[in-house]
Amino acid sequence: LDNPPQQLKEACFRLSRIQGLTGLRVSSVFTSPPMGPQDQPPFFNAVATCLYTEGPRQLLVELQAIEQAMGRVKVRHWGERCIDLDIIQMGEQLIHDIDLLIPHPGISERLFVVEPMIELLGADHKVPGLDDLGTLQKSVLHAIVHHQVHIAHAVAQFGIRKRIVHLAISLFDHRERAQCLAEHRHVGYLDGRLSHLSTEGLSLYPNEIAV
Numbered sequence: 001l002d003n004p005p006q007q008l009k010e011a012c013f014r015l016s017r018i019q020g021l022t023g024l025r026v027s028s029v030f031t032s033p034p035m036g037p038q039d040q041p042p043f044f045n046a047v048a049t050c051l052y053t054e055g056p057r058q059l060l061v062e063l064q065a066i067e068q069a070m071g072r073v074k075v076r077h078w079g080e081r082c083i084d085l086d087i088i089q090m091g092e093q094l095i096h097d098i099d100l101l102i103p104h105p106g107i108s109e110r111l112f113v114v115e116p117m118i119e120l121l122g123a124d125h126k127v128p129g130l131d132d133l134g135t136l137q138k139s140v141l142h143a144i145v146h147h148q149v150h151i152a153h154a155v156a157q158f159g160i161r162k163r164i165v166h167l168a169i170s171l172f173d174h175r176e177r178a179q180c181l182a183e184h185r186h187v188g189y190l191d192g193r194l195s196h197l198s199t200e201g202l203s204l205y206p207n208e209i210a211v
Helices: 004-016 056-069 111-121 133-157 163-173 192-197
Strands: 021-026 029-032 043-045 048-052 095-097 100-102 185-188 208-210
Touching (some): 004 021, 004 043, 004 048, 004 056, 043 111, 111 133
Antiparallel strands (some): 029 043, 029 185, 048 208
16 A cells, blocks of 8 residues: 555566466556545556466456455455456456456446556457447546536535536536546556556457456
8 A cells, every 4th residue: 555556566567477377468557536435545557458378267366366465455345455456358258257247347437447448458449248448438537527517516506615616617618638527647657677568558359358
């Protein structure tokens, strides 16, 4: 928790050591407000793609082993943790088990997942069962703006901080990037030995995965 970028670097290094995993590529790092309890630091987010020769169950075991080795402790639901590794997509596979859902069900609601995926895979890339990433991005941005404007109007009805209404409507009228309203921002690349992983993109092939 003290150094999120370093935690991401270590996680990427450990991912690169998984047997059967090759071609690891990593997006730049984005921050976002925490999901769930708001009394915790912002989240640092990145997406990685790779080729993997084993199945989803084995990958889940490997990811959980990395989390445990890095000292992850679950304190509360959606609470603070030093690392959180999820399988976002695994080729065209559709898995709906109690403890494993692929593709990840939260993709279409999370800008901090969609934008790093676009950086690596392009806006035309499709996740099984969903629209292309470019369409998903627009949908999430629209939802953020709508939510912020709704809050601003609700506040104005009570005569509290009416300037928020002007700010929200102004941002909407000028079509500023809605993630600014949500404090979603790009914070750079993973530096150091893994910097070469942060600037390259690729397309998902049948056996490729995104985590």
